[in-house]
Amino acid sequence: MDNAVSIKGLRKGYKGFTLDNVTFDVPRGYIMGLIGPNGAGKTTIVKLIMNLIRRDAGEVRVFGLDNLRHEAEIKSRIGFVYDVPRFPEDLRLKTIASALAVFYDKWDEARFQGLLEEFRLPPRQVFKKLSHGMKMKFSLALALAHDADLILMDEPTAGLDPVFRFELLNKLRALIQDERKTVLFSSHITTDLEKVADFVTFIHQGRIVFSAAKDEVLEHWGVVRAKSEGLRPEDVPGARGHRRTEHSLDVLTSDLAAARSRLGEQAVCDQASLEDIMFFISKGNARA
Amino acid sequence: MKIIISNSSPDPIYEQVTRQIKAQIINGGLREGESLPSIRRLAQDLQISVITTKRAYEELEKEGFIDTVEGKGSFVAIQNKELLREKKMKIVEEKMAAAVDEARLLGITRAELEEMLGLLYGEKV
Numbered sequence: 001m002d003n004a005v006s007i008k009g010l011r012k013g014y015k016g017f018t019l020d021n022v023t024f025d026v027p028r029g030y031i032m033g034l035i036g037p038n039g040a041g042k043t044t045i046v047k048l049i050m051n052l053i054r055r056d057a058g059e060v061r062v063f064g065l066d067n068l069r070h071e072a073e074i075k076s077r078i079g080f081v082y083d084v085p086r087f088p089e090d091l092r093l094k095t096i097a098s099a100l101a102v103f104y105d106k107w108d109e110a111r112f113q114g115l116l117e118e119f120r121l122p123p124r125q126v127f128k129k130l131s132h133g134m135k136m137k138f139s140l141a142l143a144l145a146h147d148a149d150l151i152l153m154d155e156p157t158a159g160l161d162p163v164f165r166f167e168l169l170n171k172l173r174a175l176i177q178d179e180r181k182t183v184l185f186s187s188h189i190t191t192d193l194e195k196v197a198d199f200v201t202f203i204h205q206g207r208i209v210f211s212a213a214k215d216e217v218l219e220h221w222g223v224v225r226a227k228s229e230g231l232r233p234e235d236v237p238g239a240r241g242h243r244r245t246e247h248s249l250d251v252l253t254s255d256l257a258a259a260r261s262r263l264g265e266q267a268v269c270d271q272a273s274l275e276d277i278m279f280f281i282s283k284g285n286a287r288a
Numbered sequence: 289m290k291i292i293i294s295n296s297s298p299d300p301i302y303e304q305v306t307r308q309i310k311a312q313i314i315n316g317g318l319r320e321g322e323s324l325p326s327i328r329r330l331a332q333d334l335q336i337s338v339i340t341t342k343r344a345y346e347e348l349e350k351e352g353f354i355d356t357v358e359g360k361g362s363f364v365a366i367q368n369k370e371l372l373r374e375k376k377m378k379i380v381e382e383k384m385a386a387a388v389d390e391a392r393l394l395g396i397t398r399a400e401l402e403e404m405l406g407l408l409y410g411e412k413v
Contacts, residue, residue, distance in 0.1 A: 177329065
């Protein structure tokens, strides 16, 4: 499988936060979600891919090319959507678009017009008059109009209502009907990823917890719930974190099948959602 | 082809897809040689991951229900009539096994069960 993005040993240190030894691949033709709580390092990774901040160590390859040496070529093939789109406030949408269009070889004006219509964006509107959701749509329309091979988005669904989130996710799914297109987006809204992602990379405190096909994650990870007395977290195969409630001891496991066969009689064993995984790893008593 | 995905089912989604396609092939809803939607198209239609539909098609191919031709897509395989019958028999057998298990749990005797079967078949006992 060839990769649209390949990251090896990536490191970036800040005061009080270090992104360390981040390694994962984004296979071409698929949607990958970068998931993790706020402050986990998602935005840092996105910015490092775009070379908006300088990396301390490691390697980032986009379309097989080093992202520093081939920056211009790579960026012309990426559609980047910020969490909060920023464009000159007083310019009309069509003015912004025609200013940007010159930077892209593959700009498709007809397609752009079609997208404006589809997203119900008035071309003569000035940017600052748009709602957050419309700004997001405009940003996405720009990315799609230059026929980007990689759509890279940082928290695109944050602050959007469910109807538009649904619309956006469908647009992404439609995009990868073309198997040369790839989507990488970060989000802390796990249900969006559960719906649309083919692969999920989970990051916590600057480190990768796992990077795998979503189906596999949902198949293998589980939550075991047992009456508190008698069961210890370490009795659960594949335990990755736990919490105690008034009623039960809940343990996150990455080996649901083993947990089921050992504890199926005395405990409730359910599949874990991405939200469960995020919760237990970041808030429960996690074990690496 | 009609497929309905349940998000609350304990069965993995790829299995729900394979099971429903198989059923439609066996009951004739999908005919020999008929083309199936592409992996990516089906994923979009069902709003599930491409990986899921890919796995479903791979399973169906392994079991001989469909053929995939590079660059052309996937088709309902030409079925060996006897094999198809065998597959159908196996489904009936599985259902009967489930009924027997249930009957044992409830203490229903073999004679009672046979009587039920007779009634269901529309025979006078």
